[in-house]
Amino acid sequence: MCDTCGCNITPGNRHLVISGKLSRTTEGKSAVNVLQGLLHENDHQAAHNRAHFDSRGVLCLNLMSSPGAGKTALLEATIRALGDELRIAVIEGDLETENDAERIRRHGVPAIQITTGTACHLDAHMVHDALHQLDLSGIDLVFIENVGNLVCPASFDLGHHRNVTLLSVTEGDDKPAKYPVMFRAADLMLLTKTDLLPVLDDFDCQAAETALRNLANPAPVMGISAKNGAGLDGWLQWLRDEVRAQRERLEAGQSARPAVQPDGARLHGHEHHRHDERP
Amino acid sequence: MHELAVCQSVIRQAEAVAREHDARGIARIRLRIGVLSGVEPELLARAFPLAQAGTLAEGASLEVDTLPVRVVCSRCEAESEVPANRLLCTACGDWQTRVVGGDEMLLESLELLTAEETEHV
Numbered sequence: 319m320c321d322t323c324g325c326n327i328t329p330g331n332r333h334l335v336i337s338g339k340l341s342r343t344t345e346g347k348s349a350v351n352v353l354q355g356l357l358h359e360n361d362h363q364a365a366h367n368r369a370h371f372d373s374r375g376v377l378c379l380n381l382m383s384s385p386g387a388g389k390t391a392l393l394e395a396t397i398r399a400l401g402d403e404l405r406i407a408v409i410e411g412d413l414e415t416e417n418d419a420e421r422i423r424r425h426g427v428p429a430i431q432i433t434t435g436t437a438c439h440l441d442a443h444m445v446h447d448a449l450h451q452l453d454l455s456g457i458d459l460v461f462i463e464n465v466g467n468l469v470c471p472a473s474f475d476l477g478h479h480r481n482v483t484l485l486s487v488t489e490g491d492d493k494p495a496k497y498p499v500m501f502r503a504a505d506l507m508l509l510t511k512t513d514l515l516p517v518l519d520d521f522d523c524q525a526a527e528t529a530l531r532n533l534a535n536p537a538p539v540m541g542i543s544a545k546n547g548a549g550l551d552g553w554l555q556w557l558r559d560e561v562r563a564q565r566e567r568l569e570a571g572q573s574a575r576p577a578v579q580p581d582g583a584r585l586h587g588h589e590h591h592r593h594d595e596r597p
Numbered sequence: 598m599h600e601l602a603v604c605q606s607v608i609r610q611a612e613a614v615a616r617e618h619d620a621r622g623i624a625r626i627r628l629r630i631g632v633l634s635g636v637e638p639e640l641l642a643r644a645f646p647l648a649q650a651g652t653l654a655e656g657a658s659l660e661v662d663t664l665p666v667r668v669v670c671s672r673c674e675a676e677s678e679v680p681a682n683r684l685l686c687t688a689c690g691d692w693q694t695r696v697v698g699g700d701e702m703l704l705e706s707l708e709l710l711t712a713e714e715t716e717h718v
Contacts, residue, residue: 347624348709352614356607356628356636356702439599470599473635473702498682499635531692534668534684578700 360474363442367449367477372573374454377564378462380476380576382500383484384493385466388510388544390418392484392553393461395544397425399554404458404561409448411440411465418463428452439470442477458561468497480505480560481576487511487521494529502533503578506540506556513543537577600640603702604648611707612653620709623654627706631664631699633681638663666699 355361371378381389390410397406408429410418419431430448432440445462454460462478464471483504485493488511494501501507507530509523527539538556542549567574607626615623630638638661645659669676670686671694677687681699685692 346711348618348620348711350614350618350707350709352610352704352706354610354704356603356610356704358610358704359606437599437602441602469635473599473603495682498684499633502633502684529682532683532685534692534694534696536693 357474360442363446364475364477367442367445368479368573368575369477370449371454371460371477371479372568374457375565375568376454376457376460377480377561378460378476378478379560380462380464380471380478380481381484382464382468382471382481382503383466383486383510384468384489387466387484387486387489389463389466389484390421391544392508392510392542393422393463394425395547395550396461396554396557397422397427399550400557401425401427404557405456407452407454407457407460409445409452409460409462411444411463413437413465434465438465438467439474440464440476441474445476459557468493468500472497472500472503475575478576479564479574482506482508484508484510485526487515487518487523489521491522491526492529494526494533494535498533501530502535503576504530504535504537505577506537507535508553509539509541511543511545512541512548513546515541535578600637601644601648603636604641604644607704608648608652608654610704611657614707615653615709618709618711620653620711622710623657623707624710625658625660625708626654626704627660627662627708629662629664629701629703629705631666631701633666633696633700634702636702662705664699664701667697668694669697670694 383389393408400406406427408422408427410422410429410431411434412418413434413436416431419429422429430451432444432448434440434444440462462476481503483501485507487509509526515521523541530537530539540549540552542553564574607628611623611626630636641661642659649655649657665678666681666684667676667678668684668686670689670691672691673686673689675686675688679685679687684694684696686694
């Protein structure tokens with residue numbers, strides 16, 4: 319969003335702006351209307367990252383979930399199944415260790431580990447630094463495995479194109495109701511570890527889907543087991559379709575952002591659920 | 598605790614605006630936060646003193662306008678105020694709604710300490 323030319327002034331906020339950019343208040347003080355997103359710097363960097371992915375013809379997906387929901391196992395299963403068909407690279411986010419990147423590299427796929435120290439999420443600047451170490455030539459698909467956390471990662475645009483949110487069946491089926499910001503942002507919700515469903519009779523897949531719909535989110539919901547391969551085909555097809563859609567968008571000179579953008583700063587009064595945008 | 602990261606970002610933006618206006622400091626920062634934005638105003642207020650120390654915003658007050666979630670129904674066009682985890686139309690119950698308010702994270706305005714006061718001092 320542009321914050322300098324006034325194009326972000328909409329019917330919803332015009333009343334805040336028309337009083338003038340700068341108006342005097344009490345002596346020695348001036349009031350300035352700003353109206354820009356709180357994460358303006360992050361969003362600016364994210365737009366730069368997205369342009370970088372687009373210029374290399376790459377689709378970038380952000381994987382988010384609680385810790386231990388099976389993000390890395392899903393990536394390993396995906397690489398095994400699609401490794402000959404699509405060229406994949408991975409950016410791993412964790413507080414500490416190279417463990418996940420090493421797991422991915424064992425499958426012959428380039429992986430950059432970001433260790434965030436104490437930070438509970440990745441931001442666009444960390445991803446930018448990782449991109450400096452990652453050669454995207456020939457790559458079709460980049461996965462960013464975010465820090466396991468259902469809260470903070472939802473607030474930061476990384477420059478990716480789609481959000482994939484995992485909910486493992488060892489968690490509660492009411493997670494979307496408990497973490498609405500995260501699940502509202504999902505472009506796809508994967509119910510993982512479905513091989514455990516026979517022994518977890520208190521997880522109701524339909525209830526999880528209903529909780530997602532209660533957030534007004536029309537995203538597809540798929541059950542999947544990285545362990546026994548059940549449901550993997552649907553996920554792989556979704557990936558192929560998204561890679562193809564990204565190529566078609568790029569040919570048409572367009573880009574894409576996740577359905578609900580974490581900048582949350584949209585000023586309203588304009589179309590809200592816009593999936594595609596001109597670069 | 599991403600509220601600290603959010604605060605630091607707000608203060609860097611506020612400092613940039615202050616410099617643009619040749620202000621010598623910032624007296625007040627006003628934000629608009631929707632309850633569906635993923636930012637907790639209370640945690641933001643707690644992180645603010647840490648983030649403002651040693652910046653142009655040192656001593657500035659933080660005011661947060663908290664906004665409720667509002668949705669418009671795609672089916673019956675009714676507008677409802679709803680809880681953050683239940684974005685259903687309160688008129689017809691349909692889940693296909695559009696959020697029209699409540700996910701804002703905005704730096705709304707600043708009150709700057711301008712150079713004039715320095716002359717008075």
